[in-house]
Amino acid sequence: MSSSSQEPQLPVIAVVGPTGSGKSDLGVNLALALNGEVINADALQFYRGMDIGTAKITVEERKGVPHHLLDTMDVTQEASVADFQKDCRAAILDIHSRGKRAILVGGSGLYVRAALDVLEFPGTDPKLRKQLEEECESKGLAPLRARLEELDPVSAARLGDARRVIRALEVHGLTGRPFSSFMPQREYFQPALQIGLEVDREQLRERLALRVHGMVDAGLREEVRGLDAIGLRRGKTASRALGYAQFLRVLDGGMSADAAVEETIVATRQFARRQLTWFRGDPRITWIDWQDPELVPKAVQAVNAASPASA
Incomplete structure (x- = not known):
């Protein structure tokens, strides 16, 4: 309808923060308070059957709130x-077109940025990539890195491993533009509000350890076994997921269950630290204490303050 383009756009709401901080619950409670629907922005929760190890929100915990992606x-x-x-922008458009609020929930920083910020993707060229991979295999990484330093010194200084150097050269070959020119700016694609969950790091460390033990008690090993039977190892992303990679080694007999639990706890804590560093770097996030008894009302207040007054 023509009039809708004149109406002020409601901001997309994003609930962000480290793993284990309570994002899923806040997302549901905000949706209930604001007539909203949730869009998943956790890269591992896209996967069917990866439920226990990703702490995927259950149907009961969704409290009737529609969840997308x-x-x-x-x-x-x-x-x-x-x-x-x-897919995310299509879901936002659909939710807003029905007069509801889109609430993005997840800790995958790049996915959140891709949804909210002006960020373009340069595409791929499988033939060119294969050529670069073969060159890397036969001559080593050094000549490719030297070429990247000449074409795109910013990316060369930033990228270390072969896969990313190859990707930067592929993008340059494909577009004629340096890979660094595609880096995201802190500029929203459409109005947005990010609510971050402020955590006590020591308490989070403890919570993450308990969470991993809880996943194992809930049947993580059996979940991994079932997924292994349908091709988990063939999935580049899924097979490397925290807990899943470790329990694949348990199934192979290369690691004890106790060692897998300890390794998963350490890796999960490291991941949470990286998430905190990522989100802390974004000055646009409104932070609220994860254990504040007024967490939901304060989050609703922040949303209302950021939303245009209805005419």
Whole structure:
């Protein structure tokens, strides 16, 4: 309708923060308070059957709130940020067109940025990539890195591993533009509000350890065994997920269950630290204490303050 383009746009709401901080619950409670629907922005929760190890919100915990982009992929498929951006923006448009609030929930920083920020993806060229991979295999990484330093010194200084150097050269070959020119700016694609959950790091460390033990008690090993039977190892993204990679080694006899639990706890804590660093770097986030008894009312207040007054 023509009049809708004149109406002020409601901001997309994003609930962000480290793993284990309570994002899923806040997302549901905000949706209930604001007549909203949730869009998943956790890259591993796209996968069907990866439920226990990703702490995927259960149907009961969703309290009747529709959730989008959950369980959309098989474990053999590879998640793509570009595909997510397209699907997520389509979901936002659909939710807003029905007069509801779109609430993005997840800790995958790049996926959140792809949904909210002006960020373009340069596409791929499988033939060119294969050529670069073969060159890397036969001559080593050094000549490719030297070429990248000449073409795109910013990316060369930033990228270390072969896969990313190859990707930067592929993008340059494909577009004629340096890979660094595609880096996201902190500029929203449409009005948005990010609510971050402020955590006590020591308490989070403890919570994450308990959470991993709880996942094992809930049947993580059996979940991994079932997914292994349908191709988990073939999935580049899914097979490397925290807990899943470790318990695949348990199934192979290469690691004890106790060692897998300890390794998963350490890796999960490291991941949470990286998430905190990522989100802390974004000055646009409104932070609220994860244990504040007024968490939901304060989050609703922040949303209302950021929303245009209805005429």
